[in-house]
Amino acid sequence: MVRFMIDVFCDSSPNGYKVLILLEETGIKYRLVSIDLGSDLTTIPGFLEASPDGKIPAIVDHDAKSEGESILLFESGAIMLYLAEQSRQFLPDNAVLRIQVLKWLFWQVSNFGPTLGQLMHFRSDPESPIEILDYFFSQTKRLYQFLDRELEQRDYIAHEYSIADMAIYPWVAIHENQGLNIPDFPNLMRWYFDMEDREAVERAYDLKI
Numbered sequence: 231m232v233r234f235m236i237d238v239f240c241d242s243s244p245n246g247y248k249v250l251i252l253l254e255e256t257g258i259k260y261r262l263v264s265i266d267l268g269s270d271l272t273t274i275p276g277f278l279e280a281s282p283d284g285k286i287p288a289i290v291d292h293d294a295k296s297e298g299e300s301i302l303l304f305e306s307g308a309i310m311l312y313l314a315e316q317s318r319q320f321l322p323d324n325a326v327l328r329i330q331v332l333k334w335l336f337w338q339v340s341n342f343g344p345t346l347g348q349l350m351h352f353r354s355d356p357e358s359p360i361e362i363l364d365y366f367f368s369q370t371k372r373l374y375q376f377l378d379r380e381l382e383q384r385d386y387i388a389h390e391y392s393i394a395d396m397a398i399y400p401w402v403a404i405h406e407n408q409g410l411n412i413p414d415f416p417n418l419m420r421w422y423f424d425m426e427d428r429e430a431v432e433r434a435y436d437l438k439i
């Protein structure tokens with residue numbers, strides 16, 4: 231497989247690690263471009279073309295051309311779907327199984343990630359009103375409890391190991407920043423340690439970003 235070379239614009243945040251885990255799992259060749267989001271983004275060759283709103287992650291696929299142009303993508307969910315489809319890994323062909331993976335991928339990008347992101351944002355500001363902190367903390371706990379219940383029934387979130395697990399893991403990996411205790415969620419904890427032990431996951435987190 232491994233026909234293509236991808237540029238990945240990334241920093242060491244959960245949305246970036248999702249894509250790095252997938253790249254490490256698939257064996258797709260890639261070049262990591264570390265992004266300091268506080269720097270002058272206009273000086274980073276190719277970044278704002280791939281991600282006009284200046285967010286990471288973003289990719290450029292130099293080999294797959296669309297009307298003669300390289301494929302440029304932002305949004306971690308779209309990137310994961312693209313890479314899974316191109317590599318034909320971690321996303322089942324079977325329509326019934328495939329939609330389960332996509333359901334959890336959409337859940338992660340539209341619900342789990344944004345809720346946890348808001349919680350961490352307000353936790354980092356000492357002036358945040360307690361009502362806002364309580365609201366996002368209770369919503370985060372509810373999402374962890376939901377994952378815990380679901381993972382009581384399956385080894386992985388959508389049966390087979392998939393891009394949905396890879397999308398969820400980097401957010402759970404920073405549970406301490408969310409004020410949560412992983413042993414409070416025993417099924418999630420079992421899944422979390424399984425994920426942590428994967429060689430590709432270790433390689434992604436060992437990258438110098």
Ligand SMILES: N[C@@H](CCC(=O)N[C@@H](CS)C(=O)NCC(=O)O)C(=O)O
Nearest residue numbers: 243245267284285286287305306307
């Ligand atoms: N929905 C987007 C979120 C991307 C995102 O917010 N990335 C953060 C880092 S995790 C970022 O680039 N923040 C910089 C900014 O908002 O200016 C995705 O899933 O890719």
